Amino acid sequence: MRIIVPIKQVPETNAVKMDEKTGTMIREDVEAIVNPLDLYAIEIAIRVRQQEGGEVVGVSMGPPKAESALKEAIAMGIDSGVLVSDKAFAGSDTWSTSYVLSAAIRRMGRFDLIICGERATDGDTGQVGPGIAGLLDLPAATYVSRIDKISNGYCRVHRLVEDGYEVLDVELPAVLTVVKEVAEPRLPTLRGKQKARKTNIEVLSAGDLDVDAARLGLNGSPTRVVKIFRPKVARECRMLEAGDEAAIEKAAEQVVEFLRERELI
Amino acid sequence: MAKDQYKGVWILAEQNAGRVQRVSFELLTRGRALAEKLRRSLTAVIFGFSIPEQELQGLIDRGADEVLAVEAAQLAHFQVEPYARCMLGLLSEHKPEIVIAAATSMGRTLMPYVAVKAHAGLTADCTELDIEKDTNNLLQTRPAIGGNILATIKTPEHRPQMATVRPHSTRAAEPQQGRKGVIRRIRAPQDALGSRTKRVDFVANRAEHGLQDADLVVTVGRGIKKGENISLIRALADSLDAAVGATRDVVDRGWLSYPHQVGLSGKTITPKLYMGVGVSGSIQHLAGMQTSENIIAINIDPDAQIFRVAEIGIVGDLFEVVPVLTEKIRQATNKRQR
Numbered sequence: 381m382r383i384i385v386p387i388k389q390v391p392e393t394n395a396v397k398m399d400e401k402t403g404t405m406i407r408e409d410v411e412a413i414v415n416p417l418d419l420y421a422i423e424i425a426i427r428v429r430q431q432e433g434g435e436v437v438g439v440s441m442g443p444p445k446a447e448s449a450l451k452e453a454i455a456m457g458i459d460s461g462v463l464v465s466d467k468a469f470a471g472s473d474t475w476s477t478s479y480v481l482s483a484a485i486r487r488m489g490r491f492d493l494i495i496c497g498e499r500a501t502d503g504d505t506g507q508v509g510p511g512i513a514g515l516l517d518l519p520a521a522t523y524v525s526r527i528d529k530i531s532n533g534y535c536r537v538h539r540l541v542e543d544g545y546e547v548l549d550v551e552l553p554a555v556l557t558v559v560k561e562v563a564e565p566r567l568p569t570l571r572g573k574q575k576a577r578k579t580n581i582e583v584l585s586a587g588d589l590d591v592d593a594a595r596l597g598l599n600g601s602p603t604r605v606v607k608i609f610r611p612k613v614a615r616e617c618r619m620l621e622a623g624d625e626a627a628i629e630k631a632a633e634q635v636v637e638f639l640r641e642r643e644l645i
Numbered sequence: 646m647a648k649d650q651y652k653g654v655w656i657l658a659e660q661n662a663g664r665v666q667r668v669s670f671e672l673l674t675r676g677r678a679l680a681e682k683l684r685r686s687l688t689a690v691i692f693g694f695s696i697p698e699q700e701l702q703g704l705i706d707r708g709a710d711e712v713l714a715v716e717a718a719q720l721a722h723f724q725v726e727p728y729a730r731c732m733l734g735l736l737s738e739h740k741p742e743i744v745i746a747a748a749t750s751m752g753r754t755l756m757p758y759v760a761v762k763a764h765a766g767l768t769a770d771c772t773e774l775d776i777e778k779d780t781n782n783l784l785q786t787r788p789a790i791g792g793n794i795l796a797t798i799k800t801p802e803h804r805p806q807m808a809t810v811r812p813h814s815t816r817a818a819e820p821q822q823g824r825k826g827v828i829r830r831i832r833a834p835q836d837a838l839g840s841r842t843k844r845v846d847f848v849a850n851r852a853e854h855g856l857q858d859a860d861l862v863v864t865v866g867r868g869i870k871k872g873e874n875i876s877l878i879r880a881l882a883d884s885l886d887a888a889v890g891a892t893r894d895v896v897d898r899g900w901l902s903y904p905h906q907v908g909l910s911g912k913t914i915t916p917k918l919y920m921g922v923g924v925s926g927s928i929q930h931l932a933g934m935q936t937s938e939n940i941i942a943i944n945i946d947p948d949a950q951i952f953r954v955a956e957i958g959i960v961g962d963l964f965e966v967v968p969v970l971t972e973k974i975r976q977a978t979n980k981r982q983r
Contacts, residue, residue, distance in 0.1 A: 507757035519725070547845050554841070608796045609797075
């Protein structure tokens with residue numbers, strides 16, 4: 381089993397600033413972490429390897445410092461990491477990101493599974509996993525909550541949908557995107573950290589990939605951020621003080637009255 | 646790319662066992678508004694097998710001018726490869742300028758899979774759609790960075806312009822008597838139907854469904870302080886016959902399970918009544934409930950953000966207010982039943 385796990389480095393907090401001009405995120409000066417939802421992909425990949433043998437390779441597209449995300453994944457137990465990094469990739473939307481990552485994965489040799497987190501907590505789109513599958517022309521199972529078994533070139537998975545879950549047989553190689561239920565991520569071990577320190581992260585730049593320069597980065601992205609703004613809230617709230625018993629009684633009556641007026645009870 | 650070759654607005658309807666899903670009617674509300682602004686026709690595309698005629702007519706009744714029903718036994722259930730091939734075939738044949746789908750387990754899988762192959766721009770999880778004056782570009786607005794801000798995104802050059810739309814972020818279109826439209830049933834091309842995924846079973850989970858379909862929802866926040874205090878909220882919800890929702894804080898503490906979670910990281914709900922108890926109103930929570938029809942909030946902090954979206958705000962200790970309110974509602978509803 382050779383498993384590839386795409387990993388994104390994301391800002392630690394939600395207090396992220398935006399570049400008002402380009403509408404992209406300013407990533408400097410914010411502590412960067414492994415996308416929390418990628419940890420589930422890393423975990424299940426390690427478990428599959430423990431059962432089936434083979435190796436797990438992380439791949440991350442991002443600035444040079446995204447190397448530390450791959451190192452953290454190695455500290456958790458994956459075998460190696462590839463960083464896809466080039467100034468030309470800056471400002472990529474999900475189309476362009478899927479394009480670059482799929483080109484990088486093509487360069488990384490044969491594999492049986494690509495396991496992605498459901499989405500990244502910063503962009504919050506969940507589009508890159510299925511996008512990679514589309515560009516590599518692979519079958520995909522999204523929202524996977526369980527990998528039941530792997531045998532004879534298939535894996536059987538549970539896929540969460542709105543009203544329950546589907547049991548799918550998926551021919552390998554394939555792309556899976558996994559949700560939290562799939563496995564509880566482990567913490568990095570001391571030995572893992574030592575290994576991560578010693579492991580060299582391979583770096584691929586645009587020149588190493590079979591990509592069209594016109595399709596990279598902000599200029600190669602089909603979508604553009606037009607503006608960013610704070611949500612406006614336009615409701616007038618009738619405030620009812622409920623400080624003592626009498627006030628509580630009165631407030632409750634007013635609520636009941638309101639519910640009646642609106643035919644809610 | 647010759648943009649002006651692309652005309653018309655498409656929505657991707659969803660069916661389950663031949664029944665068109667409610668979320669498709671929400672898309673018709675969105676699609677109709679866009680089609681009117683552009684003065685183009687609105688097409689509903691649906692994949693399935695032997696979909697009853699009245700179901701397809703229902704899409705016309707609710708605003709579609711045309712229905713393209715692509716059918717084959719292999720399309721009865723969503724599988725990404727055959728659905729994507731059929732969709733790509735339709736896109737290159739008909740060249741719509743806009744394609745919107747619901748941000749469901751299907752839409753969020755199929756749309757990116759198709760968009761990368763079509764070299765189309767795709768925006769996830771939109772809560773507002775509009776048309777830009779002069780350019781006629783689709784303006785796609787979505788919460789970004791944990792819901793702290795909204796971003797408006799467009800696809801200036803590539804076509805079609807694709808977007809997924811958050812379920813329950815708008816009303817479902819109502820049927821209008823006597824609306825006319827064209828229903829075309831298309832047999833899916835045989836060479837599009839191969840699939841390397843196979844659905845071997847399905848296990849239903851009804852409990853997960855309740856919250857988004859509920860007309861009335863009582864949502865509990867961290868103000869409840871302890872898991873065992875949730876019984877107070879359940880009693881209040883029972884008095885209203887309401888479903889119980891929770892903030893992320895409450896779910897993270899294990900006081901209620903994830904299916905109850907309302908907000909950007911949980912469910913978006915638009916019930917007739919949202920009652921928030923001990924809910925502070927983080928932006929990520931507001932993103933999941935602020936389009937509710939009527940909002941009542943109970944919180945001890947008069948500056949709680951939840952009051953900014955509420956119509957009635959009770960400033961008080963929920964442990965004192967909720968029992969009284971529950972009793973009053975019980976009395977009121979019993980009277981009505983007699």
